[in-house]
Amino acid sequence: xxxxxxxxxxxxxxxxxxxxxxxxxxxxxxxxxxxxxxxxxxxxxxxxxxxxxxxxxxxxxxxxxxxxxxxxxxxxxxxxxxxxxxxxxxxxxxxx
Numbered sequence: 001x002x003x004x005x006x007x008x009x010x011x012x013x014x015x016x017x018x019x020x021x022x023x024x025x026x027x028x029x030x031x032x033x034x035x036x037x038x039x040x041x042x043x044x045x046x047x048x049x050x051x052x053x054x055x056x057x058x059x060x061x062x063x064x065x066x067x068x069x070x071x072x073x074x075x076x077x078x079x080x081x082x083x084x085x086x087x088x089x090x091x092x093x094x095x096x
Contacts, residue, residue, distance in 0.1 A: 002034050004089055010082040011089055017075045019047045024054050026093065033076065048072055051079065059084055059092050 004013045014033035021027075021037035028035045040050035048068055056063040061083055071077035081089070 004086040006086045010080050011084055011086055012069055012078055012080045015077045015079050
């Protein structure tokens with residue numbers, strides 16, 4: 001199970017990004033992190049931007065509410081989302 005950490009105003013969770021996929025989607029879980037396939041290449045921050053946009057759309061929040069807390073130059077990232085609880089996170093992801 002993916003560990004979602006809830007703070008007073010945001011959540012954080014681990015993501016393992018697989019760039020240059022056929023479509024952008026959560027494709028499972030790997031090593032305690034969400035496995036996220038992205039169509040974007042890992043060049044010039046394109047995959048990071050695609051990751052932020054994917055979670056903003058999936059969780060129905062503004063793009064400015066989603067950030068990469070750590071791992072900007074790695075496939076393993078920690079994503080932070082403001083204004084969402086852990087319960088809302090799981091509900092919104094499961095409704096896709």
